[in-house]
Amino acid sequence: MKLHEYEAKEIFKEYGIPVPKGFITSEKVKEIDGPVVIKAQVLVGGRGKAGGVLFADTLEEANKKIQKLLNSSIKGEKVEKVLVEEKLPIKKECYLSVVIDREEKKPLILFSTEGGVDIEEVAQKNPEKILRYYVDPQGEFLPYMIRGTLKDLGLSSQEIPKVADVIYRVYKIFEEKDATLVEINPLVITEDGKVIAADGVIHLDDDAYFRQDYSRFEEYRKRKNLPFAYVELEGDIGVIGNGAGLTLASMDIIKEYGGNPACFLDIGGGASEDIVKKALEKVLEREDIRGVFINIMAGITRCDEVARGIVDVLKKHPNVKLSVRMTGTNEEEGRKILIENGISIEDSMEEAARKLIEMLD
Missing domain, CATH: 3.40.50.261 (Succinyl-CoA synthetase domains)
Incomplete structure (x- = not known):
């Protein structure tokens, strides 16, 4: 089961992962606090390239773009909600995900300093810039275990502990929520040194419903009534x-x-x-x-x-x-x-x- 971005970010906040200030809406807004990013809440990949992510500097511009998205479809999926978030002062964009490597039968952490694009594109053009770290599912994963490898990717001494902490928390979500994928692309490092999840993707294992409360999520509620x-x-x-x-x-x-x-x-x-x-x-x-x-x-x-x-x-x-x-x-x-x-x-x-x-x- 796929979660919408705003739902993924609610989980991120529960686990202490910083996310941009923002709110969900299905209508025009009365105020914004500075430049914003307006993102269609649809469960499709390549949303940005398909016109589902827009930027606005003023309230008037924001409302025009909110209405534009709410009256549109992205890759065949009608836009019913948009997420309005602060525009971040981005210094660097990274990629982070945790998935299951079925051949190795282990959780796999993927991290790259080349974020904001498809990870397949990075793997093709700059494979040396992708960190692949396998976690022993019978053991414990802690932030220090990955810090040395992050240094090899060119992160600064100030950035490494912050990024390692986010990786640790993402892995905890993956493990505790019975996820099949947790992804942040981009994981942003801002001009003032903050590490923030600018996007969020979570796929949950349908077979774990008996021990997880999925009733809070849109797709579960829709499916339950089918x-x-x-x-x-x-x-x-x-x-x-x-x-x-x-x-x-x-x-x-x-x-x-x-x-x-x-x-x-x-x-x-x-x-x-x-x-x-x-x-x-x-x-x-x-x-x-x-x-x-x-x-x-x-x-x-x-x-x-x-x-x-x-x-x-x-x-x-x-x-x-x-x-x-x-x-x-x-x-x-x-x-x-x-x-x-x-x-x-x-x-x-x-x-x-x-x-x-x-x-x-």
């Missing part, structure tokens, strides 16, 4: 199936034919017309969706119910490119409903996937 399993991905083809295995196979076949899945959506067994409608509407919330692949093997699920749900949604979204493979209970009735409404249905998931990719090319 009558199906839904995982958002970075592609542009919605994938809907019934059953986890079939939905995963549907994603694989889309990839096989050159597509890129935008989600995993499993409507489960016995899904009603209403659940099918909600599932398709959920997929189509994203403006970057180019097409939808629906793959149903009906047992207790009924093909006619699925077909009615599809038809009802397409009345509101007539231009959606859709490919359907449906077999099983009430298959003939379901086929008839789709064909009468101008929606083609294929006999195999391979043919349905191929046809959708052809429509999108």
